[in-house]
Amino acid sequence: MSETKTKAMSQLLQPIKQIVTPDILSCAPETPVFEAARRMAETRCGSIIVMNETGEALGIWTETDALKVDFSDEKSCRQPISEVMSQPVVTLTGEMTVHDATGVFRKNNIRHALVSDGKQYLGVVSVTDIIFNHGAEAFLGLKRLDALELTPAGVIDAGADIRDAINRMRALTVDALGVRFADGSHGILTQRDVIRLLAQGGRASTAGEASSATLLSLPASTSLLQARRLLIQHQVRHLGVLDNAGQLAHIVGLGDILQNIEHEFVLELHHALRERDEALLRSRQSLLLADKVFESTLEGILITDGYGIIRSVNPAFTRITGYSAEEAIGQTPAILKSGKQAPEFYEHLWNNLKKEGFWQGEVINRRKNGLLYTEHLSITGIRDESGGFANYVAVFSDITQRKQAEERLHFLANHDALTGLPNRTLFIEKLQMAVMHAKSNHQRCALLFIDLDRFKLVNDTLGHHAGDELLCEIAEGLRRSVPADGTVARLSGDEFIILLENVGTVQQVASQAQAVLDQISGETVVSGQEVFVSASVGISMYPEDGTSADTLLVNADTAMYRAKERGKNTFQFYTADMNARAP
Structure with a gap:
């Protein structure tokens, strides 16, 4: 069986609870439509669950439902959400597979559903979640x-x-x-x-x-x-x-x-599942035939008896783990343990195997040479005539490089390629979270919008390479000057921004702004040439200067331009009163 088919089948059998979004955006039945929309807009969430006082889901309102609102009628925007919500909410069990959940979405023509374990709501799952976890890359x-x-x-x-x-x-x-x-x-x-x-x-x-x-x-x-x-x-x-x-x-x-792609993809998955079932059936009938299948596959395979003792491994097992067949047979799979999984992890694995006869997931194991690797593992129990498990067949692929590549791509998508600082996309996400946290905990936060003075002169006279070198030095200096819980990002060009959470007084923010100016200002050597560097800093405060990420960012930018108008190499608060209170 090919690696692509094995991965596809594993994704098909994955429980929906493993891809659920745990944070449920909810509101009361009497919440006005515009208020529900505001919450969805702030959290960039495609749906909101309408719940009563006991936490029971009464209905759901989605972005598609918003198209039904009459924008020309103000009353329509202010009517209670309970009057326009869809009900009842489609609720899936956490153990339902991705494949079965996809069928429910298609049958009911929906894009969002609640997920429950029978006692409580686990979260919400959407079409987007299913697509991102469908394993359809090939x-x-x-x-x-x-x-x-x-x-x-x-x-x-x-x-x-x-x-x-x-x-x-x-x-x-x-x-x-x-x-x-x-x-x-x-x-x-x-x-x-x-x-x-x-x-x-x-x-x-x-x-x-x-x-x-x-x-x-x-x-x-x-x-x-x-x-x-x-x-x-x-x-x-x-x-x-x-x-x-x-x-x-x-x-x-x-x-x-x-x-x-769903129809063709599901057919491919069904074909892979059928192949796996047939291969496992043949392995029960003849271990010799199973050994031939093992010889040709690129995936590591090991067979244990009902007590978990290894009875057979294939060449791919040796290639991935470093253990020869002679070294592995007679041992248990514990020889691969890395210590990265808690005992409860293996307890859950064995309970699931004994109950369902199948388990799949990702495991961090250790090769014979001591190096860690990540594998995608599926284990299937083979029953004997009496209904007990006579053997267990484990099939695994080394996905270490893929995981590293995914992490690298995620980093590149969210960080500035030149300085390594968070980019605008990641910073906006952090700022939105900081605003929500500050609001919930009645705290203040501050934005310091930094623009280098006369940076264009450096590029024009010394070249862009020198400009890039200067930007990297500035970025490293800002990292050192900002508290550990602060965030430094590069927005674009010579614009940097700092997020300070849970700040106290205006004077403390002013002191931090001055520290930033002191860090940047002065003479430095770039490409063998001495240049004088300075910056203008604009400051906005939550909640005084805005209660949304966009507003705070715009106001900090405005304050920065005021600092430039004052002669550069200084800082300015957006609010005049704060400027008066700053030392």
């Missing part, structure tokens, strides 16, 4: 966008009234529209943008003003795997598809990818 790499059955893109002019745009989305039953600007470029208006507008009280605007971003577009010859990577990298849910003339032809989203 399949996606073979399919192209032009192979999908996509409907033509819905496009509206940027100057169109937002209410007309929403009506267009309703009429076309789509979750996103292309927005055409006068210069020929395209933005995108999504259900999430509608939620954001509704959170602001349903005030009407044009489609262009409401669109959230520039529409990222790809040629139709792009593979689905490349498309999905771009969606994840830019944290968006839609991409434009261009025809041969370079014109916008379609808008594709994660839902389209799932809808168009």
Whole structure:
């Protein structure tokens, strides 16, 4: 059985509880629609669960439901969420497999569901969660966008009234529209943008003003795997598809990818499952035949008796672990233990095997030479005539390099390539979390927006290489000058930003800002040339200068420009009163 098929089958049998999002966004039945929308917009969540005082789920309201709101009627925006929610909430058991959950989503035409263990809610699972954990990378790499059955893109002019745009989305039953600007470029208006507008009280605007971003577009010859990577990298849910003339032809989203590949992918998984069952049946009938299968597979395989004693291993087992057949046979799989899993982990594994006859998951083990590796492991029990387990068959793949590559890609997607600092995407996420934490704990936090003075002169006179060298030195200096619980990020060019959480007085923030200026200001040598460096710092405070991440960022930027107007190499608070109180 191929490695791709084994991984696909493992993903198919994965319990839905392993991919659930544990944080449940909820509200009371009497919550106004615009308030529910505001919470969804702040948390970038696609649904909100309506619960009563005892924590029982009464209904669900999603981004799709937001399209039904009449933006021209203020009462519609303020009506209780209980009057427009969908009910009852589809609830899945945590032990349901990903494959079965996919069927429930398709049958009920839903995108979100609650997950329960029978006693309490474990969280919410969405179509996005299923796609990201479907294990379809190899399949996606073979399919192209032009192979999908996509409907033509819905496009509206940027100057169109937002209410007309929403009506267009309703009429076309789509979750996103292309927005055409006068210069020929395209933005995108999504259900999430509608939620954001509704959170602001349903005030009407044009489609262009409401669109959230520039529409990222790809040629139709792009593979689905490349498309999905771009969606994840830019944290968006839609991409434009261009025809041969370079014109916008379609808008594709994660839902389209799932809808168009599900049938073929599930068939592939069923085929893999059938192959595995047949191979295990043959192994019961003839260990000699099983040995031949073991010889040809790239996956490590070991067979134990009912007591867990190793009776047979294949060459791939030796290649991955370093233990020869002679060294492994007669031992237990404990020879591979790394100590990274707690005893409870193995207790759960064996309880599951004895109860269900199957277990799968990721395990960190240790090779004979002492090096750690990560494996994807599936164990199947083989029953004898009496119904007891006579053997256990373990099949595993070394996924260490894949895990390292995934971690590297995740780091690159969230960090600045030059300085290694968090980039704008990661910083906004941290800022949003900090604002929520500060609000819950009645704390203050501060943003320090830093812009280097006359940085362009360094680039123009010494070259971009020297400019990059200077930026790296500045980044390292900021790391040293900021408290351990602070966050330093590079937004773009010569702009840096610092997040300080749980701050006390204005004077403390001013002192930190001065420390930043002292760290940056002065003469330094770049590419063998002495240059004088200084910076202007703008400061905004939560909650005094804003209660949202976007507002705090804009106000800190404004304060920075005030600092430049004062002559540079200084800091300015956004609020005049704080400037007066700063030493």
